[in-house]
Amino acid sequence: MATGSEWRNRCPEYEPSGVISRLVSVASVSGQWAERLDPAHLALHPQDEEQTDEQLAAQLGLSEETLSDLRLVCGVDTLNCLEETNRDVIPEDTDLVTSGIRRKAIESREERLIYDRISRQELFDNEHEMHIVGRKPSKPEDTIQPGELILSVHVYFPIIAFKHKEVKPYLTMLVLGSQKLTDLRDAIKCVSDLQIGGEFSSTPDLAPEHVSKDLYKSAFFFFEDTFYNDMRYPECRNLSRTITEWAESHDRGYGNFKMAKMEDRTFNDMWIKIGCPYLYCHQGDCEHLIIITDIRLAHRDDCLDKTLYPCVIRKPWFRTRKCSVCKLYIVRWVTNNDSFAPDDPSYFCNVCFKMLHYDTDGNKMGEFLAYPYVDPGMFN
Ligand SMILES: [Zn+2]
Ligand SMILES: [Zn+2]
Numbered sequence: 449m450a451t452g453s454e455w456r457n458r459c460p461e462y463e464p465s466g467v468i469s470r471l472v473s474v475a476s477v478s479g480q481w482a483e484r485l486d487p488a489h490l491a492l493h494p495q496d497e498e499q500t501d502e503q504l505a506a507q508l509g510l511s512e513e514t515l516s517d518l519r520l521v522c523g524v525d526t527l528n529c530l531e532e533t534n535r536d537v538i539p540e541d542t543d544l545v546t547s548g549i550r551r552k553a554i555e556s557r558e559e560r561l562i563y564d565r566i567s568r569q570e571l572f573d574n575e576h577e578m579h580i581v582g583r584k585p586s587k588p589e590d591t592i593q594p595g596e597l598i599l600s601v602h603v604y605f606p607i608i609a610f611k612h613k614e615v616k617p618y619l620t621m622l623v624l625g626s627q628k629l630t631d632l633r634d635a636i637k638c639v640s641d642l643q644i645g646g647e648f649s650s651t652p653d654l655a656p657e658h659v660s661k662d663l664y665k666s667a668f669f670f671f672e673d674t675f676y677n678d679m680r681y682p683e684c685r686n687l688s689r690t691i692t693e694w695a696e697s698h699d700r701g702y703g704n705f706k707m708a709k710m711e712d713r714t715f716n717d718m719w720i721k722i723g724c725p726y727l728y729c730h731q732g733d734c735e736h737l738i739i740i741t742d743i744r745l746a747h748r749d750d751c752l753d754k755t756l757y758p759c760v761i762r763k764p765w766f767r768t769r770k771c772s773v774c775k776l777y778i779v780r781w782v783t784n785n786d787s788f789a790p791d792d793p794s795y796f797c798n799v800c801f802k803m804l805h806y807d808t809d810g811n812k813m814g815e816f817l818a819y820p821y822v823d824p825g826m827f828n
Contacts, residue, residue: 469722471672474625474715477743478595490594492748568765568828576761585753592752597625599715600742603636603728605764606735617764618737622750624757625716625743629669629676633710633728635758640734642822649818652781652802653810656820660731667710667730669738671720674706676713687729768825771797773804779821786816795821 482490505515538551585591604618623632641661648654666685669676675688688707695702720726720740728736746752751759769779772789777797786794788804796804807813 468724471719471721472743474597474599474718474720474743478597478625478716478745481745482595487594490745492592492594492746492752569762572763576759580751580756580759580761582749583751583753583756585755590753590755592624592746592750592754593626596746596754597716598744598746598750599623599625599740600761601632601758602737602739602741604737604739605638617766618762619760619764620741620762621758621760623715624746624754626714626754627757629710629713629715630678630680632758633667633669633678633730635760636728636730636736637827638730638734638736639822639824639826640731642826643731644820644822647817647819649783649805649816650812652806652818664731666732667728669710670727670729671718672726673703674708676708676710678710680711687732763827765828766824768823768828769795769821771795771800773797773800778823778825782819782821784817784819787814788816 501512501515505512508515510518538547538554542548542551599622601621601623602618603621604616607616621632621635623635641659643660644656644658645660645663646656648656665678665681665683666687667678668686668688670688675692677686677688678684679686686707688705692705692707694700695705722740722743724739726738726740728738751757771777771779772791772795774797777799779795780798781796781801782793783789783796783801783805784793786792801818805813805816805818
């Protein structure tokens with residue numbers, strides 16, 4: 449454990465000058481808070497901190513009767529406005545920017561309202577709140593330790609430039625400082641991992657057993673000057689080697705990159721810049737930007753069950769692609785050079801695909817190439 453002055457030397461100034469902070473040692477955040485706070489303030493259970501009435505009265509220099517009178521007069525229940533207030537109605541003259549934005553969103557939704565239902569993000573927030581917020585673990589050994597850090601991580605999805613001009617789809621996860629990089633890697637759900645390779649027009653019923661994640665397990669994170677490769681399985685390859693060899697092959701001015709194993713590092717071991725775009729790459733060329741937007745101490749209202757981390761707190765909504773024939777079911781097949789279809793590629797649900805391309809005995813008709821299709825909307 450580093451001493452106080454060591455922490456100070458290792459930790460940068462608190463305020464970032466621009467959007468991206470200076471290099472921060474993740475563990476130093478916890479170290480500095482531990483130095484400044486009483487253990488009681490770091491505690492994650494109310495009983496660790498709660499004062500008895502007797503202690504409080506002694507601290508305030510009052511009798512216990514006066515204390516209970518004070519509690520009656522100044523309690524939270526007495527904090528009411530004179531007028532009856534409805535918390536669902538946002539006042540017209542509010543100075544609060546977020547309330548203003550919320551009011552505009554509600555008004556525009558009311559104008560366009562067809563079905564009276566909450567938005568998908570609200571639905572997800574409600575579900576998340578039900579499952580995660582304030583959750584206590586069933587086994588004591590799964591409890592988060594006092595002083596644990598929680599990092600907010602944005603994971604961006606590979607984008608289609610013209611389609612995602614305005615909004616880049618990303619999900620936000622909370623990760624514990626003590627978790628390994630592999631925990632984050634396993635929590636990132638991407639359709640590239642579920643692709644099924646191969647052409648199956650002659651044998652559409654022979655469903656392949658393995659998705660690409662089972663076959664190609666290599667992946668890496670790139671933080672600062674280091675590639676962290678996932679080397680947990682014997683078949684994993686060092687995917688970053690091509691990049692480092694390219695950088696070193698001529699004097700390209702990138703300096704020397706370092707290598708480490710993803711499974712050997714926790715976030716507490718890392719030095720990162722908050723707000724800086726880093727990289728997660730898997731399946732050879734599926735690249736996701738990773739941005740750490742916040743590092744903070746866990747508090748008692750957080751989910752205290754460490755088995756539920758990394759937990760997703762925001763998800764993008766992907767539009768599901770519907771079958772081009774029935775426009776009803778989600779696409780399961782994509783075809784090329786299809787003698788029955790006007791478009792190339794064409795998208796079909798399982799029922800329409802079979803009806804159009806095979807006779808009643810299941811024999812292939814016409815010429816086409818067929819590939820299984822995995823819809824990104826499956827994670828909605
Ligand atoms: Zn991906
Ligand atoms: Zn269909």
